[in-house]
Amino acid sequence: HKIQIYFNITASIPLPLSRNxxxxxxxxxRLLRALEQLTNRLKRTLAKQQLSSFHVSSEMIVSDPRSLESKKASLFCRPGSVLKGRMCVQCPVGTYFSLEYNECESCWLGSYQDQEGQLE
Structure with missing residues (x-):
């Protein structure tokens, strides 16, 4: 039996008032580099000492540091927005953000979304 624990590390930086x-x-x-360093530090720490060992009923569960997988840090946008170049922009009027495909899609025939960044 295998138990998987996921860490989702998220960081954000405010945009400057004027575009630069x-x-x-x-x-x-700098943000992506910091996230990569954090991931590498977590891997090194787990290689030196186990994340956790605990008892469940009569069984002892111990983490396997070799099982740690990580993905490259990347930029992403909140639902309702998509990445255009290096900026998150809200889905425009006449579209909605598809949670299934993570992109802006045109409204269904017979419907219209009159606000930006909508999820339905």
Whole structure:
């Protein structure tokens, strides 16, 4: 039997009041680098010491540090928004954000969404 534990590490940085692409790119690179470093540190820590061992009923459960998998840190947007270049933009009027496909889709025939960033 296998028990899987997922860590979802999320970080955000506020956008500057005025658009400054060089500052924005530097902030994004710094954020992604910090997330990569955090992932690497977690891997090293788990290699040295087990995350956890505990008893469930009469069985002892111990983590396997070799089973740790990680994905490359990436930029993402909140539901209702999509990544365009390096910016999150809300789905425009006349569309909705599909939670199934994580993208903006045109409204169904006979319906219309008059607000940006809507989920239905």
């Amino acid at each position: 692409d060089s500052v924005e790119v530097a902030n994004q690179k």
